[in-house]
Amino acid sequence: MTSEESSKMLEGLFKLVKEIRPVPKPRTRLSVYETKMLRERGVTITDLGDYALLTEGRNYGRIEHYIEWLAEQASIPARSLLYRPKHIGEDTCGFYGFQLTDAVALLVYMEQLGIMVSATLLVDELLPELEMRTLLTEAEHLILTYKLWTGRRLMFIQSTAKRVPGPEMVETFRSPMGYRYKMVRQGGQALSLEVRGPKHRELKQESIKCDYCGLTYLSNTPAETRAHRVIHRRAAQLLDPTPNTRFAKRLAQTDHPIIVDSNAPMWMQKEVYRRAVKFKRDFRYDFVQWAGDDVNPVKIGWHGQLFPAGPDGTIAGACALSNEHPGPGGVEWTLAWVWIAPKYRRQGLLAAHWPGLIERYGSFFIEPPLSEAMQGFVRSYGTESQIEFLAEPRERYQAEREFQS
Structure with missing residues (x-):
């Protein structure tokens, strides 16, 4: 994709999220598309686009044109999937699409950008299995932490247009759902889009060195705080x-x-x-x-x-x-x-x-x-x-x- 095409995709996405439309009501039952996705453990790119169109009709329903580009931004692989043949050795046909967890992770990513899709019901179906797993792909981890991070993430999308010395233009927008956007342009081309979820809060972090155990860690970081507790306890077993x-x-x-x-x-x-x-x-x-x-x-x-x-x-x-x-x-x-x-x-x-x-x-x-x-x-x-x-x-x-x- 050329820098001009990449810039146009970013502009189109910004145009879509800026359009004011009523927020779809939450659903309590799986749709036909979701049921099929769960049964077949995958989905075609076309079907995923049709599914997104059920709730996201802004910018003349162009969301289906952004599916592959958004998957690329999220580092989610689209791949060739084959229908299992009735008898081993027989020819089979296939399609270009996403495996189930990759497709759901893409929906999570799109939701975090303020796109009107909801991964809630699909996440609920996959969580019991993922909670029993030790090793996860990045997509599966995104699903596992969905409820924790919904509306709280700070997201960035960049086009391939190159920055050059000179002034940049910044446009900001806040959606009715509370998502805050900042588009950066230069020379008429879109460079980057920043998206803050409605529950996102800036954490004040500082580097702390524990004089007792000797570990240096970041404050307000749950993973590093837990690591410090473990190392601190081990140090205490030697020091005291x-x-x-x-x-x-x-x-x-x-x-x-x-x-x-x-x-x-x-x-x-x-x-x-x-x-x-x-x-x-x-x-x-x-x-x-x-x-x-x-x-x-x-x-x-x-x-x-x-x-x-x-x-x-x-x-x-x-x-x-x-x-x-x-x-x-x-x-x-x-x-x-x-x-x-x-x-x-x-x-x-x-x-x-x-x-x-x-x-x-x-x-x-x-x-x-x-x-x-x-x-x-x-x-x-x-x-x-x-x-x-x-x-x-x-x-x-x-x-x-x-x-x-």
């Missing part, structure tokens, strides 16, 4: 942990540290993984230093340890060690990370577990870079080799890795 009965039972069975490896229950591996993710985010590293996740077991050669805050099983923090890459001097084990919830820091928790880690893993290497707090801790509780490595650790570690490779 509560007693864990399963961990408490294990603690009651032994006085020795509980090692979380590939044979450990997945709930324990998941607890280590979640703290590895938190460590990665806090220090803005490129990847999670734990060779597993909350579904897949960790690889052999990785050990985690959960730090209890008391006998009730509250998990105050965790650490992870790996023997995948030897440290300087051939040290077998490397401490990849340690993360402790802020409320449990500087209370001697790591200091209490450090001798047990050294007893099990020897004078393990501590992977750099180390925070200032961790450097101070190593100077106080680390082995001689761990303290010695604090001087220029990165360059020395890289040099040894390059030599080994």
